[in-house]
Amino acid sequence: MQYYYGQQMPLRVLDEAEFWKMQEEEHTVVIREALPNLEKKYVDVLKEWEQALSVTHQKVVSYVETVNRSQYVYAELQQQVNQLVTFCLQESMQFIELLRQIKVHSSVAKDNLTAKTILDHIIRESEYFIGIARVILYGHNHA
Template structure:
C-alpha cells in the first residue's frame, strides 16, 4: 500500500482499490491462458468476471478523478460514496475468491495442472491481501 498519502484516506483506499481491481481483471485472463483446456462454463464465467472487474476498475478511476478535483475538500456525501464503493469492491473480491476456489476444486482441467493450482492460490492470496487492506481502511473510518 502506498502510505505517502498520509491522512488522505479517499485517495489511499481508491488507489489500492484501483490497482487490485485491475489485477483481478488481469487474473481472469491468466487463468484462461494458463488452462487451455478449461471447461467452457468456466471460460464464459471468467469472461463475465473480467467485464465486471473492469467496470469496477473504471468506476474507481472516476471516483479518483472526483477526489482529485475536490482539492482535498471532500464533502461528507463523496466520502460516504467512496466508502460504499470500496465496500462493494471488497465484497466483489470475496465473490471472486469463491469463484477461483470453485474453479480450482471443481475443474477437471485444473485438477490435472499443478501449475494452475499454484497460480490460482496466488490469485486468491492477492485478492485476500486487497480485502485486508480495504477492511483496515474501512474500519479506521468507523
C-alpha cells in the same frame, strides 16, 4: 497502512482499489491463458468477471478523478468512496469463491499442480486486497 494522509485518505483508498481491481481483471485472462483446456463454463464465467471487474475499475478511476479535483472531501463523497470500497471488497470475495470452485471442480485444474499454484497465488492476492479494504473501512475509525 499509515493514516497520515489526512484529506488525501480517500485518494489512498481509491488508489489501492484501482490497482487491485485492475489486477483481478488481468487475472481472469491469466487463468484462461494458463489453462487453455479449461471447461467452457469456466471460461465464459471468467470472461463475464473480466467485464464486471473492468466496470468496477472504471468506477474507481472516476472517483479518483473526482477526489483529485476536490479541494475538500465532503462527508457525502467520503460515504460514496466507502460504499465503493465495500463493493470492491465484496466483489473480491465473490471472485475468490469462483477461483476456489474452479480449483476444486474443474477437471482441468483439480489434478494440475501448476493450475492450483496459479489459482492459489491469485486467491492470496485478492485476499491481500480484502485485508487492505477492511483496514480502510473499519480500522481507521479506531486509529
